[in-house]
Amino acid sequence: MKKTYSIKDDFSTLAMLFIPLGVAINFVGGQVASLLKLPVYLDCIGTVLTAMLSGPWVGAVTGLLTNVVTGIANPVNFWFIPVNVVVGLVVGFLARKDMWRGWKLIISFIIMDLVSLFVSTPIVVYVYGGVTGSGTSLLTAVLMATGQSIWASVFSVEIIWTTLDRVLSYLVAYLIIKVIPAKTLVKFSLGEFYIGKKTAAAAPVEEVKDAFEEANK
Amino acid sequence: MYIEQIQIRKDNKIAAMDPIAKLWVVLLYFVTNAVLAGISEPFGGYSPLLYAWFLAVIILAAVTGIMKKFLKAMGVVATIFIIVFLVQAFIVETPDPEIPGVILWRWNISSAFHPTIWEYGLQNGLKLGFNILNGASIFVWLFQCTQNKELSRALEDRGMNYKVVYVFLSSMEMIGVLNKKSQTIMNAQRARGVETEGNMLVRAKAFFPTMVPLVLSSITDMEERVLTMESKGFNAPCAKTHLLVLHKSGAEKMMIAIFAVFFVISVIGRVLVWVL
Amino acid sequence: MGAVIELKNVSYKYPLTDTPAIRNFNLSVEKGSFWGVIGPNGSGKTTLCAIMRGFAPSFYKGELEGEVLVEGKRIDEYAEGELSLRVGYVFQNPFNQISGVKDTVFEEVAYGLENFGVSTDEIEERVIRAMKLTDIEHLAMKKPFELSGGQQQRMALASCLVLEPDILIIDEPTSQLDPEGTESVFKIIEQLKKEKRTVVLVEHKIDLIAEYADNIVVMKDGTAIRSGSKQEILSDISLEAEGIQLPQYALLGNELIKRGMKLDYIPITEQQAIEVIGKAIKGGDC
Numbered sequence: 001m002k003k004t005y006s007i008k009d010d011f012s013t014l015a016m017l018f019i020p021l022g023v024a025i026n027f028v029g030g031q032v033a034s035l036l037k038l039p040v041y042l043d044c045i046g047t048v049l050t051a052m053l054s055g056p057w058v059g060a061v062t063g064l065l066t067n068v069v070t071g072i073a074n075p076v077n078f079w080f081i082p083v084n085v086v087v088g089l090v091v092g093f094l095a096r097k098d099m100w101r102g103w104k105l106i107i108s109f110i111i112m113d114l115v116s117l118f119v120s121t122p123i124v125v126y127v128y129g130g131v132t133g134s135g136t137s138l139l140t141a142v143l144m145a146t147g148q149s150i151w152a153s154v155f156s157v158e159i160i161w162t163t164l165d166r167v168l169s170y171l172v173a174y175l176i177i178k179v180i181p182a183k184t185l186v187k188f189s190l191g192e193f194y195i196g197k198k199t200a201a202a203a204p205v206e207e208v209k210d211a212f213e214e215a216n217k
Numbered sequence: 218m219y220i221e222q223i224q225i226r227k228d229n230k231i232a233a234m235d236p237i238a239k240l241w242v243v244l245l246y247f248v249t250n251a252v253l254a255g256i257s258e259p260f261g262g263y264s265p266l267l268y269a270w271f272l273a274v275i276i277l278a279a280v281t282g283i284m285k286k287f288l289k290a291m292g293v294v295a296t297i298f299i300i301v302f303l304v305q306a307f308i309v310e311t312p313d314p315e316i317p318g319v320i321l322w323r324w325n326i327s328s329a330f331h332p333t334i335w336e337y338g339l340q341n342g343l344k345l346g347f348n349i350l351n352g353a354s355i356f357v358w359l360f361q362c363t364q365n366k367e368l369s370r371a372l373e374d375r376g377m378n379y380k381v382v383y384v385f386l387s388s389m390e391m392i393g394v395l396n397k398k399s400q401t402i403m404n405a406q407r408a409r410g411v412e413t414e415g416n417m418l419v420r421a422k423a424f425f426p427t428m429v430p431l432v433l434s435s436i437t438d439m440e441e442r443v444l445t446m447e448s449k450g451f452n453a454p455c456a457k458t459h460l461l462v463l464h465k466s467g468a469e470k471m472m473i474a475i476f477a478v479f480f481v482i483s484v485i486g487r488v489l490v491w492v493l
Numbered sequence: 494m495g496a497v498i499e500l501k502n503v504s505y506k507y508p509l510t511d512t513p514a515i516r517n518f519n520l521s522v523e524k525g526s527f528w529g530v531i532g533p534n535g536s537g538k539t540t541l542c543a544i545m546r547g548f549a550p551s552f553y554k555g556e557l558e559g560e561v562l563v564e565g566k567r568i569d570e571y572a573e574g575e576l577s578l579r580v581g582y583v584f585q586n587p588f589n590q591i592s593g594v595k596d597t598v599f600e601e602v603a604y605g606l607e608n609f610g611v612s613t614d615e616i617e618e619r620v621i622r623a624m625k626l627t628d629i630e631h632l633a634m635k636k637p638f639e640l641s642g643g644q645q646q647r648m649a650l651a652s653c654l655v656l657e658p659d660i661l662i663i664d665e666p667t668s669q670l671d672p673e674g675t676e677s678v679f680k681i682i683e684q685l686k687k688e689k690r691t692v693v694l695v696e697h698k699i700d701l702i703a704e705y706a707d708n709i710v711v712m713k714d715g716t717a718i719r720s721g722s723k724q725e726i727l728s729d730i731s732l733e734a735e736g737i738q739l740p741q742y743a744l745l746g747n748e749l750i751k752r753g754m755k756l757d758y759i760p761i762t763e764q765q766a767i768e769v770i771g772k773a774i775k776g777g778d779c
Contacts, residue, residue, distance in 0.1 A: 013446060017439050019384050024391035025432055028399050032427055036413060036420040045428070069388050072360045074293050075353035129309065129345045133300040145308045168424070175425060176432045184440060186508045186554050195509070219599045219633055220617050366596070386594040394638070441589040444548055448582050449592065449652065450608035453574030458607045458616065460600060
């Protein structure tokens with residue numbers, strides 16, 4: 001089923017509300033990760049989710065806004081706007097081609113990973129001289145101290161941690177989409193791709209249901 | 218009566234400036250920064266004008282009356298400055314492997330361990346550090362003396378779509394809301410036996426039962442909110458009324474002029490250095 | 494006369510489902526009447542409300558058959574935003590009815606008016622009126638998220654009423670509230686009844702419906718199994734077999750009659766109970 005996409009359709013009222021949620025998920029993802037003392041940022045989950053469900057432009061705006069808003073408290077995040085935006089664009093365009101299901105998933109993942117690396121590495125090198133102050137960047141410092149070039153040091157550290165970060169981010173987004181009932185999915189521009197074997201009355205996984213009943217008390 | 222009460226009132230004339238004028242100040246500051254960073258020849262590779270330019274923000278924060286808030290918000294930025302600077306100064310010897318590094322100072326503790334400060338590293342560290350510091354600090358100034366609703370109202374007046382403004386304001390609100398919810402869910406999950414301490418794998422596994430219910434319930438909420446927004450005329454294609462009224466404080470022209478003058482002087486300086 | 498909402502042979506299917514959520518539904522809501530909608534969970538009450546307001550199928554997608562008319566006009570003929578000015582809608586969850594971009598209750602209630610371009614002076618006037626009606630004026634300068642559930646629901650009602658809609662659809666407004674919150678919301682519903690507004694109220698609290706509604710429609714499996722005046726419906730003990738609980742006074746009345754007492758009619762409210770049972774006792778027919 002070939003479909004033409006218009007920016008206007010992508011930016012429905014639902015998208016207008018989804019973007020702030022995506023931004024919040026990006027932020028909270030990072031918070032929960034640091035609370036659990038995990039060595040990854042996990043600040044792209046919202047971007048990936050919005051891009052997969054509502055397309056590249058919604059994803060890109062989510063990414064952009066995330067870094068703008070978090071940048072207010074910590075202006076250093078402004079420099080990384082392009083990374084988050086690019087993740088939104090790449091994931092979204094691939095989502096339009098239904099590339100996030102089945103074996104095509106692997107290819108999409110590699111593309112997303114590489115593209116975000118190619119965008120973030122120059123930023124880390126040119127703006128920060130290689131070390132941003134994050135836990136993993138100290139590893140970069142060590143590599144640099146042993147005589148490696150800045151580019152090699154940054155790239156080798158980034159490739160490991162960024163990939164790990166993206167794998168986790170994608171997994172969370174995937175699990176979420178899996179649990180969203182079909183009748184909700186149809187409301188998103190790209191939702192229909194993920195309906196698959198679901199029926200309209202798909203029930204969420206038991207623990208998940210209990211957990212958010214707890215939260216709503 | 219109530220409309221009166223919801224207006225924004227500030228005593229300091231600079232803090233009360235029209236937000237668009239403030240954005241101009243930020244822009245002028247930025248371009249001046251870029252120019253000053255390039256003036257290093259007459260100073261043997263250092264850029265003292267760039268370092269001095271940081272003082273401009275300090276003075277700005279002082280006259281805006283937000284010194285305390287400003288310094289508090291600068292904490293993280295300052296830390297990054299220090300880290301970047303130290304890494305560069307102690308680790309980066311030379312820009313080009315062909316040219317040997319110039320040592321400024323070496324502490325000979327042992328043959329294996331001798332912390333060294335390299336000239337290139339020091340200069341680059343100061344340059345990168347101050348670029349980050351200056352750039353970040355002018356934004357810290359902006360956001361410490363401007364409320365979000367002022368800024369978005371000013372942008373809307375200049376033509377920004379009200380939906381874009383909504384998305385921006387709502388993002389900030391949602392962060393707080395979701396953060397609180399995540400605490401509740403994490404506690405609930407802990408009570409049900411999900412382990413949050415232990416090795417990395419255990420902790421990583423705890424991530425999912427926190428995030429998935431959080432996002433799922435938020436998506437359900439969001440569905441209903443779409444209908445609420447629709448009922449509140451979010452999509453109504455007419456001109457919007459605004460209860461918040463923005464005023465100019467009178468300091469706009471002066472502030473923009475001051476920074477414009479700095480910019481012009483810095484450009485002249487740069488050209489002179491290049492020519493001479 | 495003035496039927497403000499009409500459903501003519503309406504059937505509706507949610508997307509990706511085979512069974513319709515609503516089947517062959519007919520309803521005519523007259524101006525100024527107060528309709529209660531009752532029925533077990535899953536009977537289609539919320540779907541009915543969504544259809545009346547046009548959220549189904551425009552937001553929920555799915556297939557709609559039959560005609561839905563609001564003030565004589567088909568729903569799809571209304572311009573963007575116009576329906577919100579005619580039909581107000583209150584949801585179950587007070588939290589989801591907050592816009593999230595305003596710092597004070599006053600501004601939150603005024604938000605809809607801002608969006609519709611109403612003049613500033615008129616806004617102040619209308620918002621104060623709506624806040625007074627919903628008893629939240631004292632909260633005007635507070636942050637919307639700091640209110641209790643009941644207060645937030647009253648704020649949602651105020652945000653709705655401020656647009657001065659002709660019709661109000663209220664879907665289980667108290668199901669997520671504590672008893673205090675519930676009471677405060679029902680005080681407002683009482684007021685709406687006094688002002689003879691056109692209201693469609695979905696509620697499980699049958700005693701409250703008995704108090705304020707004029708007419709009742711009982712739903713089950715997507716159809717209306719009963720529809721008519723509240724007196725005749727809420728006193729009918731056979732409804733228990735359909736899973737509907739009658740108001741406590743109706744249960745009492747039915748039980749007394751079963752045991753031999755002669756009542757003029759079966760009461761459904763406290764007032765009626767006192768009247769009709771009191772009369773029977775005085776009349777010595779025990």
